[in-house]
Amino acid sequence: xxxxxxxxxxxxxxxxxxxxxxxxxxxxxxxxxxxxxxxxxxxxxxxxxxxxxxxxxxxxxxxxxxxxxxxxxxxxxxxxxxxxxxxxxxxxxxxxxxxxxxxxxxxxxxxxxxxxxxxxxxxxxxxxxxxxxxxxxxxxxxxxxxxxxxxxxxxxxxxxxxxxxxxxxxxxxxxxxxxxxxxxxxxxxxxxxxxxxxxxxxxxxxxxxxxxxxxxxxxxxxxxxxxxxxxxxxxxxxxxx
Amino acid sequence: xxxxxxxxxxxxxxxxxxxxxxxxxxxxxxxxxxxxxxxxxxxxxxxxxxxxxxxxxxxxxxxxxxxxxxxxxxxxxxxxxxxxxxxxxxxxxxxxxxxxxxxxxxxxxxxxxxxxxxxxxxxxxxxxxxxxxxxxxxxxxxxxxxxxxxxxxxxxxxxxxxxxxxxxxxxxxxxxxxxxxxxxxxxxxxxxxxxxxxxxxxxxxxxxxxxxxxxxxxxxxxxxxxxxxxxxxxxxxxxxxxxxxxxxxxxxxxxxxxxxxxxxxxxxxxxxxxxxxxxxxxxxxxxxxxxxxxxxxxxxxxxxxxxxxxxxxxxxxxxxxxxxxxxxxxxxxxxxxxxxxxxxxxxxxxxxxxxxxxxxxxxxxxxxxxxxxxxxxxxxxxxxxxxxxxxxxxxxxxxxxxxxxxxxxxxxxxxxxxxxxxxxxxxxxxxxxxxxxxxxxxxxxxxxxxxxxxxxxxxxxxxxxxxxxxxxxxxxxxxxxxxxxxxxxxxxxxxxxxxxxxxxxxxxxxxxxxxxxxxxxxxxxxxxxxxxxxxxxxxxxxxxxxxxxxxxxxxxxxxxxxxxxxxxxxxxxxxxxxxxxxxxxxxxxxxxxxxxxxxxxxxxxxxxxxxxxxxxxxxxxxxxxxxx
Numbered sequence: 001x002x003x004x005x006x007x008x009x010x011x012x013x014x015x016x017x018x019x020x021x022x023x024x025x026x027x028x029x030x031x032x033x034x035x036x037x038x039x040x041x042x043x044x045x046x047x048x049x050x051x052x053x054x055x056x057x058x059x060x061x062x063x064x065x066x067x068x069x070x071x072x073x074x075x076x077x078x079x080x081x082x083x084x085x086x087x088x089x090x091x092x093x094x095x096x097x098x099x100x101x102x103x104x105x106x107x108x109x110x111x112x113x114x115x116x117x118x119x120x121x122x123x124x125x126x127x128x129x130x131x132x133x134x135x136x137x138x139x140x141x142x143x144x145x146x147x148x149x150x151x152x153x154x155x156x157x158x159x160x161x162x163x164x165x166x167x168x169x170x171x172x173x174x175x176x177x178x179x180x181x182x183x184x185x186x187x188x189x190x191x192x193x194x195x196x197x198x199x200x201x202x203x204x205x206x207x208x209x210x211x212x213x214x215x216x217x218x219x220x221x222x223x224x225x226x227x228x229x230x231x232x233x234x235x236x237x238x239x240x241x
Numbered sequence: 242x243x244x245x246x247x248x249x250x251x252x253x254x255x256x257x258x259x260x261x262x263x264x265x266x267x268x269x270x271x272x273x274x275x276x277x278x279x280x281x282x283x284x285x286x287x288x289x290x291x292x293x294x295x296x297x298x299x300x301x302x303x304x305x306x307x308x309x310x311x312x313x314x315x316x317x318x319x320x321x322x323x324x325x326x327x328x329x330x331x332x333x334x335x336x337x338x339x340x341x342x343x344x345x346x347x348x349x350x351x352x353x354x355x356x357x358x359x360x361x362x363x364x365x366x367x368x369x370x371x372x373x374x375x376x377x378x379x380x381x382x383x384x385x386x387x388x389x390x391x392x393x394x395x396x397x398x399x400x401x402x403x404x405x406x407x408x409x410x411x412x413x414x415x416x417x418x419x420x421x422x423x424x425x426x427x428x429x430x431x432x433x434x435x436x437x438x439x440x441x442x443x444x445x446x447x448x449x450x451x452x453x454x455x456x457x458x459x460x461x462x463x464x465x466x467x468x469x470x471x472x473x474x475x476x477x478x479x480x481x482x483x484x485x486x487x488x489x490x491x492x493x494x495x496x497x498x499x500x501x502x503x504x505x506x507x508x509x510x511x512x513x514x515x516x517x518x519x520x521x522x523x524x525x526x527x528x529x530x531x532x533x534x535x536x537x538x539x540x541x542x543x544x545x546x547x548x549x550x551x552x553x554x555x556x557x558x559x560x561x562x563x564x565x566x567x568x569x570x571x572x573x574x575x576x577x578x579x580x581x582x583x584x585x586x587x588x589x590x591x592x593x594x595x596x597x598x599x600x601x602x603x604x605x606x607x608x609x610x611x612x613x614x615x616x617x618x619x620x621x622x623x624x625x626x627x628x629x630x631x632x633x634x635x636x637x638x639x640x641x642x643x644x645x646x647x648x649x650x651x652x653x654x655x656x657x658x659x660x661x662x663x664x665x666x667x668x669x670x671x672x673x674x675x676x677x678x679x680x681x682x683x684x685x686x687x688x689x690x691x692x693x694x695x696x697x698x699x700x701x702x703x704x705x706x707x708x709x710x711x712x713x714x715x716x717x718x719x720x721x722x723x724x725x726x727x728x729x730x731x732x733x734x735x736x737x738x739x740x741x742x743x744x745x746x747x748x749x750x751x752x753x754x755x756x757x758x759x760x761x762x763x764x765x766x767x768x769x770x771x772x773x774x775x776x777x778x779x780x781x782x783x784x785x786x787x788x789x790x791x792x793x794x795x796x797x798x799x800x801x802x803x804x805x806x807x808x809x810x811x812x813x814x815x816x817x818x819x820x821x822x823x824x825x826x827x828x829x830x831x832x833x834x835x836x837x838x839x840x841x842x843x844x845x846x847x848x849x850x851x852x853x854x855x856x857x858x859x860x861x862x863x864x865x866x867x868x869x
Binding site for chain 1: 269272273275279283284286287288291292293294295328329335336339343347350368371372373374388389392393395396397399400402403415416418419422423425463467473474493495496499500718731732733736737740744846849851852853854855856858862867
């Protein structure tokens with residue numbers, strides 16, 4: 001192995017660990033981590049002294065997966081377990097050991113692509129990027145479906161309730177009513193407003209009538225053509241969050 | 242001197258040499274066509290997913306067209322055998338395998354949505370959040386004890402900084418790479434024909450589990466490729482010293498044993514058969530005994546480690562299968578072909594395609610097995626093992642006679658089709674050259690033979706995919722359906738599960754419908770009550786969701802120390818698409834003709850002590866702590 005190659009490979013190992021340890025952005029850490037994995041996979045294949053590219057790819061990928069699994073089983077018992085730092089140190093150790101082993105013994109290997117194969121995989125890669133973009137657009141469209149969620153985070157303590165209203169493209173004006181469960185007597189209400197579009201949330205603290213131990217809280221839209229109602233039924237003092 | 246040998250003399254940066262320099266010019270064109278067809282197939286599947294989400298109905302014509310274009314194109318190029326050399330065949334198979342996997346991933350680009358996937362997502366998410374393995378998972382208690390898939394995914398996530406979903410997807414692609422290359426090399430070694438190896442890989446893709454179950458984020462999707470690679474490794478380590486071979490075999494066997502119980506057992510059976518046959522063939526590979534010993538040892542060792550979960554799991558599967566067979570024998574089976582329990586039917590052409598694929602294999606299998614007597618003469622033990630595995634094929638269609646056994650039969654196809662793929666590929670394109678003999682003669686006869694072979698392979702692929710993929714609604718995203726696994730995962734159910742993850746303490750005892758529970762576990766980090774993990778009686782517990790109001794409801798909730806009840810009121814609008822709303826043995830599952838009443842799904846509104854703490858219009862969450 002040439003000095004240049006050795007230098008590049010050590011740099012990749014160190015850079016991957018450094019990027020992970022300083023919590024670099026994914027745009028930096030992901031390519032470095034992937035290159036580190038591929039680099040070790042390639043070295044594993046070289047350890048076999050085979051010149052068959054098909055076998056090299058197989059040995060490289062199997063070796064990487066098996067080493068990940070076995071190292072995970074061991075790192076689990078390290079102090080603090082499978083943390084990012086431990087994972088990266090373990091992988092750097094594995095990569096370093098494999099690199100040292102190959103540096104002395106490993107031959108040159110057929111582990112690359114011809115231009116034809118590289119072009120073929122590049123086409124599939126480009127199509128994958130396009131397909132993911134299209135799929136993501138579909139997910140965004142589906143996630144734009146209006147969702148209005150009404151929930152209680154805590155209630156009863158000091159006769160107060162902390163409520164959460166979460167909206168995805170379902171905002172507008174709402175009336176929040178607090179009713180004793182047996183009648184409308186003693187009802188209190190207040191108005192809440194959320195942006196009509198996009199994702200929004202509002203945390204509301206309401207007073208619960210003291211004479212009762214069970215309350216019905218109704219959130220009713222007062223804008224738009226479709227009436228939207230959400231209902232909570234609360235009793236006793238509970239802090240769930 | 243070959244091009245590879247010549248080039249390997251020149252040191253190159255990063256040890257790369259141009260291995261595929263030998264690809265002929267025709268091969269370049271063929272690879273280009275393969276990649277374009279795969280690219281088109283992946284794009285079409287993404288469009289199917291897009292349309293399904295936007296309109297609610299994924300276009301089935303485009304769905305099948307995309308898959309058929311991919312498979313049919315590669316089948317034609319490989320069958321015609323023009324232009325590709327060995328590396329070209331391997332590249333074509335790898336492109337198709339990766340393309341097929343990508344067609345699954347682009348349908349759900351941001352979330353693993355299938356039933357088993359959500360179970361494994363919880364295991365992965367526990368590893369990432371707790372930083373330790375083996376956190377209990379009540380949805381399927383055996384899964385945290387076999388965490389190979391999740392360990393590798395977590396490793397990729399921590400080393401690359403990618404999300405859990407992206408890391409899992411990347412691992413699935415690597416698994417597909419391993420599977421395709423290992424199968425190619427195993428068959429090539431036995432037949433000495435790269436073309437036969439490519440055909441075998443194509444035939445394996447036609448197995449009912451390939452495109453669906455074995456492409457999911459689930460433990461067998463990784464274990465099966467590792468298993469194939471292990472078998473190849475046993476042969477490949479032939480000339481290696483024991484001091485190197487034993488650790489390699491031990492590491493491989495341990496990785497498989499840690500990943501999936503049934504695959505590890507299957508590998509033990511395969512190696513044992515091979516080892517036994519070697520007494521007849523008198524040519525045992527040098528490290529076969531070591532492979533068998535390490536595999537048995539790691540499987541037993543890990544099985545012992547996981548004994549508290551695996552025994553109960555296997556016993557329950559066995560009991561369900563025995564019960565199904567008893568019902569079939571006594572004429573009480575209510576299994577219906579090509580129709581789900583909500584009444585949705587498989588299109589007629591798909592039924593014929595699946596039947597045609599089964600009939601085709603059953604007709605050809607005896608002929609190929611008869612020809613395989615040649616292996617008895619040459620005494621190649623691995624080939625004889627694979628022929629024996631192929632002979633077990635009738636178990637797959639027979640298993641489909643009942644609900645419970647059909648699941649087991651389908652799962653076994655991942656193994657049995659290795660035999661089928663090898664046997665048919667060897668028979669047609671290996672030494673017997675049945676295909677070449679049929680194609681010999683005029684150009685018209687040659688073209689006709691190719692067309693027939695490609696059509697037969699396409700029938701096997703489409704038919705096998707229909708058999709393995711289940712009802713049509715399961716195949717792609719679309720409008721919400723009641724109790725329909727991936728089709729029940731929608732923004733409303735995800736919103737409720739995410740709320741639990743953000744606002745409830747972890748691992749609260751919760752009960753809900755089948756998909757709601759899985760989402761509550763995977764995204765909400767809750768502890769769904771199950772018979773496997775908590776020994777609860779689902780017949781009684783499911784009454785909380787499905788039965789009319791009853792005084793026993795409060796007693797049941799108290800007995801099972803239920804803390805939260807997740808109610809998807811939409812279950813009162815339709816029958817379940819997967820036969821059950823919650824789990825096996827639920828209330829009313831025998832002879833159900835109508836969904837639960839509205840009163841059943843809203844009854845806890847009037848139960849004193851039950852608080853409705855979440856409502857998004859379809860899903861409600863009740864806090865039942867006040868019932869105690």
